[in-house]
Amino acid sequence: MQGRTPVFIVTSSRPRVGKTLIARALTEFFCVQQRPVLAFDVNPDEFKLIDYLPAHTAAASITDTRGEMALFDQLVLSDQVPKVVDLGHMLFDRFFAVMQQIDFAIEARRRAVVPMVLFVADPDDRARQGYAMLKDRFPDLALVPVLNEAVPQLKRYSGNFPPVSRGGDAVTIPALTPVLRSVIDRRGFSFVAYAAKTTDTTAELYTWMARLFVTFRELEVRLLLGELKPGLKRSA
């Protein structure tokens, strides 16, 4: 498994579905393990991720070729540093159009860079379309639907996001009570600092984090094992 560089792209074709929260938690998931991590905030007007995690995050723009170079030249580096991309809905189409145009997948495979798209679901039809587009245009991409319990009526729309073989089953992000949500939304709040401080491991926030981090661990294993599977088949 060594030598691979995971790239997590947290995105959705819909706004306000919890992308940045997931990207934050995922970035801090690596920090907790004292692993290096590099996050990219790809949002057109307001940068959010970078406000929470300035030390690990770079603001990225893909509105011109130079911006694309700055972002994708980093994403394709085989430095074994996990990357987290918080990709806003406004740049969703643009990002994947560029990714296809420059044949990101070919170069990534050559350099053992393994991308995974975490697509945060939403009841709106545009989310279903965005997901279907990724599924059609990138059949080899590890694409995972993320069902955020904080986005209401989950049961009614989860069928819009059928799992794909390379990505595996959907993962669920538990909802937090509004009070806790307002706590973690405070600028400067850090999951790592909270976990280091807290003594009560039964607290809601702690349990929530633990569940989330177990999910992330599973996703990382899924991603790295998924890359191994074809190799195993060949040698069999």
Added chain:
Amino acid sequence: MAKPAVVLVGADKGGVGKTTVSRALVDYLIAHNIPIRAFDTEYPRGTLKRFHPDVTEVVDITSTTDQMKIFDTLASSEAKVTVIDIRAGLLSTTLKALRDIGFLDAAAKTQLTFTVFHILGPSIASLDEIQETASFMDDAHYILVKNFINNTTFFDWDPATYNSYFKQIKDAHEITIPKLNELAYEGVELAAVPYVSFVANKAANGQTAAFSFVLRGYVRHWLGTVWAEFDRVKLIDMVAAETQRKSAARQA
């Protein structure tokens, strides 16, 4: 023994991206393991030579000595395909000269194969070029190239007029070269390497370069599209059918 093939790349106007097409073509033939040589008629400076110095020689196509250098060596040369990048404004002149030296007759008697890439310019004037050039083209493969590499908004010609010209030519094909991202285009220009090397991140001296992955991606995608156009008109069959078969047999 394979028939020697000559490929002319030309336009009657400058600045239509002629050398761009020659470069993609040279890359394509090399990628297909076809032994080639190229002549750059941008005398004395040379433009194609800057990108493909190993296979390119700069010549003055208007001088008889240099014409001999090209055409008298067709049969003896190792290279089965000779690509000639014709300087702006010299396409008709060159074709006339070729007729005068009996080259076109030889092509007619199928002693060699002759292909012309005619790069079209944005103005209506170049339709007349088609007609002028076409008069020499009875026994050649004729490929009209709509080159969009530097420009997205040309060819607002009346399709009916265009087709009436186009249909006059026997065995004519039409290919389209898509636009290449400006920065990517600039990147290759500055690097002065073949497109293939740029994509493979190789500098002119063979060392690993530090070209942007994004720009390389754009070039790879663009080159793939251009080569697909060459495939579509079965360029390999036109210029090197026999060479190709032979190498296939060797592999088998």
